[in-house]
Amino acid sequence: MERIPILKMGHFLLVTIQVDMYDRLALTLQDDLTNQILKTGARGVLIDISSLEVVDSFIGRMLGNMANMSRLLDAETVVVGMKPTVAITLVELGVSLKGVRTALNVEKGMELLQESLRSKAGEKGNERQEG
Amino acid sequence: MGKNSKSRLPEVLKKFEKELLADWVKEQLNAITVRRDLIKEPELRQQSADFFALLREATQSGNLNDITAPEWASMREMLGGISRSRAVQGFTSSETAIFVLSLKQPLFMRLRDEIGRDPETLTDEFWTANTLLDKLGLSTMEAYQKSREEIIARQKIELLELSTPVVKLWDGILALPLIGTLDSSRTQIVMESLLQRIVETGSSVAVIDITGVPAVDTLVAQHLLKTVAAARLMGADCIISGIRPQIAQTIVHLGVTLGDVVTKATLADAFIVALQRLGLAVKKNT
Numbered sequence: 053m054e055r056i057p058i059l060k061m062g063h064f065l066l067v068t069i070q071v072d073m074y075d076r077l078a079l080t081l082q083d084d085l086t087n088q089i090l091k092t093g094a095r096g097v098l099i100d101i102s103s104l105e106v107v108d109s110f111i112g113r114m115l116g117n118m119a120n121m122s123r124l125l126d127a128e129t130v131v132v133g134m135k136p137t138v139a140i141t142l143v144e145l146g147v148s149l150k151g152v153r154t155a156l157n158v159e160k161g162m163e164l165l166q167e168s169l170r171s172k173a174g175e176k177g178n179e180r181q182e183g
Numbered sequence: 184m185g186k187n188s189k190s191r192l193p194e195v196l197k198k199f200e201k202e203l204l205a206d207w208v209k210e211q212l213n214a215i216t217v218r219r220d221l222i223k224e225p226e227l228r229q230q231s232a233d234f235f236a237l238l239r240e241a242t243q244s245g246n247l248n249d250i251t252a253p254e255w256a257s258m259r260e261m262l263g264g265i266s267r268s269r270a271v272q273g274f275t276s277s278e279t280a281i282f283v284l285s286l287k288q289p290l291f292m293r294l295r296d297e298i299g300r301d302p303e304t305l306t307d308e309f310w311t312a313n314t315l316l317d318k319l320g321l322s323t324m325e326a327y328q329k330s331r332e333e334i335i336a337r338q339k340i341e342l343l344e345l346s347t348p349v350v351k352l353w354d355g356i357l358a359l360p361l362i363g364t365l366d367s368s369r370t371q372i373v374m375e376s377l378l379q380r381i382v383e384t385g386s387s388v389a390v391i392d393i394t395g396v397p398a399v400d401t402l403v404a405q406h407l408l409k410t411v412a413a414a415r416l417m418g419a420d421c422i423i424s425g426i427r428p429q430i431a432q433t434i435v436h437l438g439v440t441l442g443d444v445v446t447k448a449t450l451a452d453a454f455i456v457a458l459q460r461l462g463l464a465v466k467k468n469t
Contacts, residue, residue, distance in 0.1 A: 132418070136378030139416040140371075143409050155418040156385055164418075 056081045058088050064096040064165060065089065065127075066158070070103040078114045085118060089125045096165035097122045100158055102133025112147035119152045128168055130154065132161040190311055191298065193242040196235075199293045204235050206289035214281055221272045230265055230282070237261055247311050250318050259322060266326035270334075276327040283320040287313065347373045349380040349389075356457045357386045357419075358450065362395035370406035374413050381419045388457040389414050392450050394425030404439040411444050420460065422446070424453035 054077060059066045065088055067081070085097065099115060101107065119129035130153045134142075142149065153168075155161035196203065208231050212224065237258040244254040251259075262283070269279045290312055298305045347369065352358045359377055363369075377389060391407065393399065399407075411421040424447040426434075434441070447453040458464060 134416050134418075136375060136382060136413075136417065139378055139413040140374050142416060143374075143413040148412070149416065154416050156382065156387070160385070160387070160418060 055084065058084055060088075060092055060094070061098075061162075063094060063169070064098055064162065065092065065094045066098045066100065068100040068103070073111050073114065078110075082114075082118055082121060086121055086125060089122060089127050094127050095169055096162075097127050097129045098158055098161045098165070099129060099131045100133050101131060101138070102135070102157070104138060105135065107134075107138045107142060109145055109147050112142055112145070112149060116149055116152055123151070128153065128165055130161040130164050132156065132158050190242075190245075190247055191304075191308060192247060192294075192312055192315075193239065193245075195290075195293055195297055195308075196239050196242060198297075200235065200239070203286075203289050203293060204231060206292075207231055207235075207286050210285040210288055211282065214285055221274060222269075233261060234258075234265075234283070247315050250315075250322065258319070262319060262323050263326040266323045267330040270327050270330045276324045279323050279327050280320040283316055283323055287316055290316075343369055343372050347376055349376050351380075351384055351386070352390065352454060353458070353461075353463075355384070355386045355388060355461050356454070357381065357384065357389045358392060359389060360392045360395060360450075364398070365396055365403045365406050367406065370410060374410050377410065378413060378417055381414060381417050387419050388422065388460050389419050390422045390424055390450060390453045390457060392425040392453070393423060393430070394427070394450070396425075396430075399430050399433060399439075401437055401439055404434065404437075404441065408442060408444070411442075420445075422453045422456055424448070424450045 054071065056067060056069060056071075056077065059068075065085070067085065071077070073081075088094070089097070097118070099118065101111075101115075104111070115131055119131075122129045131149070132155045134154060153164060155164050208228055211227060211231065241255050241258050246252050246254055249255075265282065266279055269282075270276075291309060294308050294312065295305065298308060346362055348360070350358050350360070357377070357380055359373065361373070365373070380386070381389065391410065393407070396403065407423065411423075414421050422445045423441070426446055426448055445453075445456060447456065455465075
């Protein structure tokens with residue numbers, strides 16, 4: 053059975069979606085991802101969709117779900133590599149991808165994650181000081 | 184009236200081919216002496232010969248009435264080709280139609296010579312030939328108009344593309360000065376060019392300046408928001424600048440919400456915000 057590979061990069065996980073998503077594949081991916089976050093203690097997830105020429109509302113919803121699941125496990129998600137045509141289609145479809153951060157490419161995505169982790173650490177530090 | 188199967192037109196066309204062609208070309212040259220600048224005589228002769236050959240071929244079928252039928256397909260194609268090339272060369276549509284219609288005079292003369300003694304048949308044949316050539320002439324006009332419309336449509340697209348430039352203000356900051364009304368087709372082009380440039384330059388901030396947009400109503404606002412949303416999906420934040428006092432009032436009166444998009448009155452203010460987002464600042468050398 054096909055599995056979408058999840059790679060570990062430092063404190064982050066990288067998921068590259070290169071094939072058409074169908075129901076079972078998506079569910080397997082969500083399963084694998086949440087398990088991996090737990091196992092590796094990852095604080096961030098990068099989902100690379102730069103190979104996808106077509107993104108429909110199903111994939112849009114799936115991305116949103118994965119972001120929410122990851123957040124519950126204390127990992128931020130950033131979707132990277134969206135093609136212009138895909139962005140336009142999603143906007144036209146009214147798929148808002150709320151709560152999903154986006155970046156142009158993996159590099160920028162990592163910067164974003166690192167920055168957000170830093171600011172989170174800063175906040176936590178403040179809390180401890182105040183408390 | 185059963186004239187199709189019994190029409191003597193194909194026979195006349197065959198018998199007097201050489202003479203008809205010669206007379207016809209003469210008619211044309213007399214008619215278009217002012218346009219020798221646009222078409223050379225050899226080319227004219229060739230076009231006429233081609234037309235005549237196709238006319239003979241198509242009339243052999245016996246269908247002299249319905250030029251949309253398959254036996255007239257090659258003729259239609261050829262006429263379409265001539266109309267288009269002449270439109271490009273600068274002929275008017277009547278000049279192009281005269282190409283076909285000028286065949287009437289020589290043809291009628293030959294028909295009269297052949298069938299003169301039978302006035303009733305002659306009238307029928309005149310009528311058949313007349314309507315046939317009229318239809319063919321009109322089809323050239325239609326083809327001509329269609330090709331002009333295609334040119335206009337293409338120019339419209341080019342105009343749209345020209346009027347939505349995306350410029351780079353700084354490393355990572357793009358500006359999109361919008362001039363003119365923003366309708367749905369324009370929005371599509373704006374979105375595509377903006378997103379394409381975001382990918383090319385790796386920019387993370389885009390300033391959309393609407394100083395040149397005369398009116399902003401709910402529809403325009405929707406288009407703007409769509410563009411902002413699309414850019415956001417690609418990891419770029421948008422700032423809308425150039426909000427005139429008039430526009431500000433209209434937007435509030437209409438109850439349009441621009442969501443959480445940052446808006447500024449001038450491009451300059453928006454630029455400063457963009458720099459801040461990137462962690463940059465402008466310092467004066469003292």
